[in-house]
Amino acid sequence: MSEVLLSATNLVKRFGGLAAVNDVSIDLWRNRIHAVIGPNGAGKSTLTHLLSGDLPPTTGSVSIGGKDVTGWAPERISHQGLGRSYQKTNIFLPFTVWDNVRLAAQSREAQSPWNPLGWFSDTRRVATKSVATHARCERAIELSGLKDRRRAVASTISHGEQRQLEIAMTLATEPQVLLLDEPLAGMGVAEAERMVALLLLIKREHAMLLVEHDMDAVFALADRLTVMVNGQVIASGTPAEIRADAGVQAAYLGEEH
Ligand SMILES: Nc1ncnc2c1ncn2[C@@H]1O[C@H](COP(=O)(O)OP(=O)(O)OP(=O)(O)O)[C@@H](O)[C@H]1O
Numbered sequence: 001m002s003e004v005l006l007s008a009t010n011l012v013k014r015f016g017g018l019a020a021v022n023d024v025s026i027d028l029w030r031n032r033i034h035a036v037i038g039p040n041g042a043g044k045s046t047l048t049h050l051l052s053g054d055l056p057p058t059t060g061s062v063s064i065g066g067k068d069v070t071g072w073a074p075e076r077i078s079h080q081g082l083g084r085s086y087q088k089t090n091i092f093l094p095f096t097v098w099d100n101v102r103l104a105a106q107s108r109e110a111q112s113p114w115n116p117l118g119w120f121s122d123t124r125r126v127a128t129k130s131v132a133t134h135a136r137c138e139r140a141i142e143l144s145g146l147k148d149r150r151r152a153v154a155s156t157i158s159h160g161e162q163r164q165l166e167i168a169m170t171l172a173t174e175p176q177v178l179l180l181d182e183p184l185a186g187m188g189v190a191e192a193e194r195m196v197a198l199l200l201l202i203k204r205e206h207a208m209l210l211v212e213h214d215m216d217a218v219f220a221l222a223d224r225l226t227v228m229v230n231g232q233v234i235a236s237g238t239p240a241e242i243r244a245d246a247g248v249q250a251a252y253l254g255e256e257h
Contacts, residue, residue, distance in 0.1 A: 005207040011060035020046040022231035028207035035210045035222035042228040044211045053077040083175030093155035104169035144168035160191030
């Protein structure tokens, strides 16, 4: 059954005189992908930072699972059920796929701030203690399609597999809501197709916000779209509604979509 897992209301983020996000409201539903599109500088990344707690909003509110999380720190919001991937990779390249996922899973349990190098020396002891962590890692790796690559060192896997690994690391924290910032960036056609299939699989159990410039992927994936320009929402609706919106065509999409 579909339900709203994250609700953002009238979010505003000002940087000095610039309103990078200007009165944006968005609901994320379980089993639905909500894509946010718009030209460079539209405010898409800033919006995801507001939802994850990486930036506090100037005004407006965010709730997750019905709980008001406005102004909470990112770690606390993560514990409330939000997972996010970043445009800039968080992968530790000298470590294996499995170790990266395990570190991400353990970040969920740690009391101290995120310090992966410190934890790494301790991982063997923690892993044997924590059957639940192990199971979470197994599931995240399997779901993200990396089962056969678990022992590979992250620096040796392909770019597309590294993006799958980021998804696995996010899933290992068992989020209800996923914020994905350009998961297809830099991918070739075959890698992009694999990632689209993966995201369709993952969405069944999650609410997902997708920021992505690859419009073929966006229109293949999104159940709803929000179009931002200069910090403001100029349109929001189904893919068919967005395709037919003359204002969106003029401002962003052009003729091909
Ligand atoms: N920390 C900051 N301080 C000042 N201005 C900022 C800051 N972060 C973002 N901005 C500005 O806010 C606006 C929105 O930026 P944002 O990165 O959210 O856009 P975007 O839609 O994600 O762009 P892109 O598609 O290029 O990633 C831009 O004008 C940007 O320069």
